[in-house]
Structures are given as C-alpha cells and as structure tokens.
Amino acid sequence: xxxxxxxxxxxxxxxxxxxxxxxxxxxxxxxxxxxxxxxxxxxxxxxxxxxxxxxxxxxxxxxxxxxxxxxxxxxxxxxxxxxxxxxxxxxxxxxxxxxxxxxxxxxxxxxxxxxxxxxxxxxxxxxxxxxxxxxxxxxxxxxxxxxxxxxxxxxxxxxxxxxxxxxxxxxxxxxxxxxxxxxxxxxxxxxxxxxxxxxxxxxxxxxxxxxxxxxxxxxxxxxxxxxxxxxxxxxxxxxxxxxxxxxxxxxxxxxxxxxxxxxxxxxxxxxxxxxxxxxxxxxxxxxxxxxxxxxxxxxxxxxxxxxxxxxxxxxxxxxxxxxxxxxxxxxxxxxxxxxxxxxxxxxxxxxxxxxxxxxxxxxxxxxxxxxxxxxxxxxxxxxxxxxxxxxxxxxxxxxxxxxxxxxxxxxxxxxxxxxxxxxxxxxxxxxxxxxxxxxxxxxxxxxxxxxxxxxxxxxxxxxxxxxxxxxxxxxxxxxxxxxxxxxxxxxxxxxxxxxxxxx
Numbered sequence: 001x002x003x004x005x006x007x008x009x010x011x012x013x014x015x016x017x018x019x020x021x022x023x024x025x026x027x028x029x030x031x032x033x034x035x036x037x038x039x040x041x042x043x044x045x046x047x048x049x050x051x052x053x054x055x056x057x058x059x060x061x062x063x064x065x066x067x068x069x070x071x072x073x074x075x076x077x078x079x080x081x082x083x084x085x086x087x088x089x090x091x092x093x094x095x096x097x098x099x100x101x102x103x104x105x106x107x108x109x110x111x112x113x114x115x116x117x118x119x120x121x122x123x124x125x126x127x128x129x130x131x132x133x134x135x136x137x138x139x140x141x142x143x144x145x146x147x148x149x150x151x152x153x154x155x156x157x158x159x160x161x162x163x164x165x166x167x168x169x170x171x172x173x174x175x176x177x178x179x180x181x182x183x184x185x186x187x188x189x190x191x192x193x194x195x196x197x198x199x200x201x202x203x204x205x206x207x208x209x210x211x212x213x214x215x216x217x218x219x220x221x222x223x224x225x226x227x228x229x230x231x232x233x234x235x236x237x238x239x240x241x242x243x244x245x246x247x248x249x250x251x252x253x254x255x256x257x258x259x260x261x262x263x264x265x266x267x268x269x270x271x272x273x274x275x276x277x278x279x280x281x282x283x284x285x286x287x288x289x290x291x292x293x294x295x296x297x298x299x300x301x302x303x304x305x306x307x308x309x310x311x312x313x314x315x316x317x318x319x320x321x322x323x324x325x326x327x328x329x330x331x332x333x334x335x336x337x338x339x340x341x342x343x344x345x346x347x348x349x350x351x352x353x354x355x356x357x358x359x360x361x362x363x364x365x366x367x368x369x370x371x372x373x374x375x376x377x378x379x380x381x382x383x384x385x386x387x388x389x390x391x392x393x394x395x396x397x398x399x400x401x402x403x404x405x406x407x408x409x410x411x412x413x414x415x416x417x418x419x420x421x422x423x424x425x426x427x428x429x430x431x432x433x434x435x436x437x438x439x440x441x442x443x444x445x446x447x448x449x450x451x452x453x454x455x456x457x458x459x460x461x462x463x464x465x466x467x468x469x470x471x472x473x474x475x476x477x478x479x480x481x482x483x484x485x486x487x488x489x490x491x492x493x494x495x496x497x498x499x500x501x502x503x
C-alpha cells in the first residue's frame with residue numbers, strides 16, 4: 001500500500017515536471033527566507049526563477065567554503081533553519097575532503113527516494129517486491145561509523161547516515177548487519193561480509209559495480225567455485241542489482257559472467273549523490289533514469305559548452321533539450337543554493353524527464369580540439385568490448401601528446417577480465433565509435449590533424465585495485481576516473497604498475 005502511494009507521487013510529479021519544480025523552488029525559498037543566506041539574498045522578494053538567477057550566483061563547495069565552515073562549527077540558521085546534525089564526508093578533487101550538510105528534511109527525502117527504487121521495481125511485475133522481501137537485502141557501501149564533531153553533530157560516509165535512519169521493513173532484511181557495516185578497513189570488511197552473506201538467501205544487492213565485483217570474487221573463492229556462473233550458484237534467488245555512480249555498460253559483460261542465463265538478475269540504475277538523490281531508472285531495458293521532480297531538490301541546467309562563461313544560461317526543466325550535455329546545478333533542502341554539483345547529464349526524454357549520467361565536468365579530453373566527454377569514452381569502451389569479445393574490469397583514458405615524429409593520441413589504460421580476441425579489433429572499435437559519437441573527433445581523425453587513433457595499454461589483473469589502495473580510495477563511493485584532460489591519473493597508475501611489476 002505504501003509503495004502504491006509512492007508510485008502515485010512519482011507519476012504525478014513526472015507528469016508535470018515544470019509545475020513540480022516551481023513548487024519545489026517556492027517551498028525551499030519560503031523555508032529558508034529567514035536564514036542568514038536567505039536574508040542576504042532577499043529570498044522573500046524572489047517571485048520567479050529569473051529572480052532567483054539574479055539573486056543567487058552559482059558556486060561550488062570552495063566558493064561557499066566560509067558558509068560550510070560556519071555550518072560545520074554548529075552555527076544555526078546559516079543556510080537552512082536550525083542546526084545541522086549530520087555531515088556526509090566526500091573526497092573532492094579540488095577542495096579536498098568535503099563535508100556536505102545533511103538535514104533532517106534531506107534524510108526524509110533520501111528515505112523516500114529509497115522507497116521509490118522499490119516502487120519503480122514493483123512496476124516491472126506484480127509480486128516482485130514481495131519476492132525480494134522473502135530474502136535478504138545486501139547494501140555494500142562505505143563505513144557506517146560516524147565521528148563526533150565536538151559540536152553535537154556527526155560526520156561520516158552518507159551510507160552511515162542512511163543506516164542510522166533505516167526503518168521497518170528494510171531494517172528487518174538489511175545485510176551485512178550493523179556490526180559489519182561499521183568496519184572502516186575495506187579489505188577486512190570485504191572478507192567478513194563475504195563470509196557472512198555467502199550462505200544467506202540474498203535477493204537484492206546494491207553498490208558500486210567495481211566493489212561488488214570484488215565481493216563476488218571473494219565469495220566464489222571461499223565457496224571453491226569458479227566465478228563463471230558462481231553467484232547464480234551461491235544466490236539462486238538473487239533478483240535485482242541496483243548500481244550507480246558510473247556508466248555500467250563497459251562493465252556489463254564482466255559482471256554478467258557471475259550469472260547463468262537461467263539465473264541472471266535484473267538491473268536498476270540510480271543516481272544518488274551526497275548532495276541529494278537525483279534519479280532512478282524506471283524500466284528494465286537499458287535506458288535513462290527518471291529525475292525525482294518533487295523530492296526537495298531544485299534543478300538548473302547549464303549547457304556544458306557554455307560552462308564557465310559569464311553569460312551562460314541557467315535553464316529550468318522546461319528549457320532543456322534532448323541529447324545536449326548539461327552541467328547540473330542543485331538547490332536543496334539541506335541549504336545548498338545554486339550549488340555546482342560537478343556532474344554532466346543528458347536528457348533522453350523530457351516528459352517524463354529521463355537522463356543519462358554523462359560524467360563529471362572536469363572529466364573530459366580536449367587536447368586536440370576533439371571535445372570528448374566521459375559518457376562517450378565509456379560508450380566507446382563498451383562497444384569495443386562487445387565487438388572484440390572482451391570483458392573489461394577497469395579503465396581510464398588521457399591524451400598522449402605528440403613526441404618528435406609520433407603524433408598525439410588518446411591513451412586508454414585497460415584491465416581485462418578476458419582479453420579481446422584481437423587487440424586490434426578492440427582498439428579500432430574505440431576509434432570508430434568515437435567518430436560516430438563525436439563530430440569534432442571525427443573531423444580531426446579524417447583530417448589527420450596531428451592526431452592518430454587511440455592507443456590501448458593493457459595492465460595486469462589487480463593493477464587498478466592496487467592503485468586505488470595506494471591512493472586510499474578503496475570501497476564506498478570511490479571510483480576510477482573515466483578520463484582526464486591531463487595525465488595525472490594515467491601516469492600515476494602506470495608508475496604504480498611499474499612498481500608492482502618490480503616487486
């Protein structure tokens with residue numbers, strides 16, 4: 001009954017996304033108009049989105065660092081009414097560790113978004129959620145351990161905040177249990193979680209694909225069975241894998257090897273961020289995620305090609321177009337206002353509003369005027385894996401600049417679970433798919449303007465894991481960068497591989 005109510009809310013909000021978003025903005029402004037930020041920016045006088053754009057400029061975490069520090073110190077009514085009691089700690093590339101405010105209202109919104117996952121899944125068939133609830137639900141996140149701030153508040157991984165607010169009926173089925181969820185050390189956690197859940201009736205798994213894959217490998221090793229079809233033997237009733245944070249397609253073939261054709265789970269993609277829960281995939285077919293239009297988040301969209309320009313437009317949901325990359329800007333019921341999330345999305349449809357996650361606005365390659373975004377890199381890798389029979393474990397890409405008589409190129413560092421039948425096929429398909437997806441890249445290639453086809457460098461099994469471990473980025477929401485316009489990740493990774501080979 002509750003899920004039917006949630007489903008009605010989802011359908012009502014997506015049927016008229018403009019009205020839903022206008023209402024969200026009005027509620028947020030009204031709620032925060034007496035805060036320090038609300039008074040400074042005259043929230044009481046804002047009557048339209050155009051007024052909001054004039055009153056509140058876009059800023060990232062660094063741009064609002066002074067406010068974040070005041071909130072973290074326990075000052076009340078800075079950007080949202082009251083004192084913030086929880087902070088989600090994330091690893092930022094520009095600001096170091098970020099501590100994102102999580103208010104009571106944001107926690108309620110996140111709980112409702114979690115229930116929306118099950119409401120969307122229920123649409124796929126009568127009795128599906130009932131069947132899930134006959135077994136256990138495995139959440140493989142970061143540590144749920146929280147650190148007191150000294151001001152009566154707590155800071156930690158968002159999964160720790162979420163676990164503390166688990167309600168019936170999820171708490172009854174939650175794995176790996178509160179004790180193991182507290183563990184900080186990733187390798188100890190994987191070992192103990194694997195031993196706990198390998199004999200349980202797990203029917204639902206959620207987590208970052210790369211980290212779930214490591215858990216699957218460990219479970220198969222403990223059970224003494226090969227990975228091929230292994231998880232279908234361990235958990236024959238596994239129904240649903242919920243994933244997010246990365247484009248799943250490059251990893252799909254490597255992931256599916258754990259299942260037999262008769263016991264393969266369904267997949268459902270989600271778009272959660274520490275700043276708010278953005279979207280959920282509504283249908284079983286591969287496709288976009290439906291944005292949550294009425295859940296405490298107000299969205300603005302800035303065309304990626306105009307990002308950083310003083311006159312760049314800030315568009316509401318009624319002004320966006322399909323197949324155009326936009327930088328996502330959020331205002332939230334945790335007191336973030338015109339906040340640069342750093343993510344890039346593309347719309348697949350407008351009513352209902354469904355998006356594809358296209359990467360980070362700092363993750364792109366434009367060394368030769370080719371303007372490649374992360375989504376195109378991921379799509380090219382997925383196409384190459386299919387064409388060559390490969391299974392990709394991990395990858396990243398960066399430009400390699402011209403050297404003497406050798407023109408520049410895109411260098412892909414790839415770890416394979418199964419190598420391509422022919423590496424030439426894998427490499428050529430990346431190049432071909434990028435030409436199909438990106439006109440600038442195609443023009444550069446056809447004109448041979450100082451740029452050669454892609455180069456693929458295969459690294460040994462475990463190379464990416466060792467590199468992430470060295471960087472202190474194991475587990476949780478940590479992820480391998482899809483690509484970068486400089487060589488900081490690639491060179492660091494190759495140095496790590498060289499060090500590993502010399503041991």
